[in-house]
Amino acid sequence: MNTKALSAILATVTGTASILTATLGISPAAHAATTQFSCSAKNVYIEVSRLNNGTLRYAAYNIPTTLQRPSLLLNGGTARRDGDGNIVYRFRNGNYLYAAVQDSGYGKVLVYRNNRLIATNYCGDV
Known part of the structure; x- marks a missing residue:
C-alpha cells in the first residue's frame, strides 16, 4: 500500500x-478515568473513578467477573468527607442511593432504597 x-x-x-x-x-479524553476507590466484597467488586472531565463514575461488577462489563454503571456522583474524615462517594439511581465509604480500613459500600439502608458490603469480605 x-x-x-x-x-x-x-x-x-x-x-x-x-x-x-x-x-x-x-x-x-472524557472516557479516561482515575480510580478513586475500589472494593472487593462478597459477591461484588466496586470501583469509583473520576473521569477526565471531572465526573465521578460508579461501576459495580457481580462476582465472578472479568471486569469487561459492569452490572451497574452510574455517572454524576458526589464526594464529601463525613464527620469522621472518611470520604463518602454517593450515586443516585431512581429510588436507590449507593454510598462507597473510603475509611481508615478497607472501606464499605452501602445501598439505600427509599432512604432506608438495605445492604452493607464490607470491602475485604471475599
Missing part, C-alpha cells in the same frame, strides 16, 4: 471519529 492511500485511510478514520465525537458530544 502506498503512503498516499494509507494517509487517506487515516484521514477518513480520524474524520469519522471526530464526527462521531462531535455528534455524540463525548470527548475522547
